[in-house]
Structure formats: C-alpha cells, structure tokens
Amino acid sequence: MSSVENEAERRTQAKPKNEGLSEDEDKVTIGTENGSKDGDEDPYKLARMHAFQLSVLSHNYPPVNNDLPTGTKDLPAKFQVVPKTLEPNAPKVHYGFGLYYIDVVEYHKAHHLKSRLPHPTLDSGTYTCGICLTVLEHITRCCNFGFIDIQPAKTLEFDLILSLYDNHTIWNRELVEAEEKDVISIMRKEMPVLKDRELRWFYPLLK
Secondary structure, eight states: HHHHHHHHHHHTTTTOTTTTOOOOTOOOOOTTTTOTTTTTOOTTTTHHHHHHHHHHHHHHOOOOOOOOSSSSSOOOOOOOOOOEOTTTTOOOEEEEEEOOOOHHHHHHHHHHOOGGGGOTTHHHHHHHHHHHHHHHHHHHHTTTTTTOOOEBBSSSSSSSEEEEEEEOOOOHHHOHHHHHHHHHHHHHHSSGGGGGGGOOEBSSSSS
16 A cells, blocks of 8 residues: 555655635645544545545556456456566556546445544545555455455546455465455445445556
C-alpha cells in the first residue's frame, strides 16, 4: 500500500486549482477530530471533497494501450511470470475490480469506521490514503485473504484497483476456485458497487 500513499502524495503536491469546486471548497478544511467542519453533521463531507479532487487528478494521465484481456484470468505469454520460466521481467499487472476514490469513502462510511477517519488537517493525498488503508484492512479481514491490495490504476476508467492477484505472484497465491468465488462474493456483498463490475486485469500506475 505504500504505492498508494506515494502516488497520492505526488498528485497532491502537483495539484492544480480544482475548477470543479468553489474557492472555499478547494481549500483543505480544518475541523474536528472526526474530519468534519465544526458544526457539520456529516463527518464525510471533507472525505468526499478530497476523493473528488484526487479522482479529477487521476484522469490527467494519458491512457495506456488496451492490450490486457477482459473476461478471463488467463494472460498472454508476455505477462506470465513463473519462477525460472517464461517472462521474469514481464510488466506487472493486477487482477481485480476497478474502484473510484468515492467508492472507498462510501465503504468507510457504510461500515461505521468514522472513528478511524484521518486528521482533517492532512493534505488530500495523505488523508485519502489513510481511508484506503483502513478500508483495505477491513475488507481483508472480512474476506480472510491476506493478499488483497489497493493500488492506483493506470486507466481513465477507474481511479484504483482492488487487487486479488498480480501476475508476478499469482502462481503461488491463487485461491482454489471455490475459495476464490467465496472471496469475490464477500467483496461484492461488502461493497455493493462491485456487483455490476467485472474482474479484469489492470496496469498499476506505479511499478
């Protein structure tokens, strides 16, 4: 998850003024310990603002070649990595679901994790990374599968990857079919936005 934090920090440092927000909203809000403005009944207002800012920034990157298969876990030979065989230097790709930053914020709220909201004085990248880390810990515990990850995605379609596997380690981490179905079912139950999204391969923004 350090890659999420590093990329979020880099995006925040390079952040232009967000034209989608008012001048007041574009400023980092300083408020109470639960991440809201003083007197604000919704402690997730600041979290949603930061998520929106990072989502806009994530779409400033050029799209990558769409050479990854969809609808299958099988990869072309150039992406396959098995010890001492095939392509040890293959580019890393992740298999999982696409997410938006706002999906992570809403998961955090739906699962009553308000007490673990980051401190409101943090910058957008660090604040949102803190939410991602809490969500990752929670969904990993729900699924009882320790290799789940959240990575920034190198695509214009989504902001993040909720990753089950990557091509460099799937050979020794892949679940048997029944267990994988259980994990996917739990993910979709805990995060309903995934019900209409398919599992697929993604390039991560950071290698």
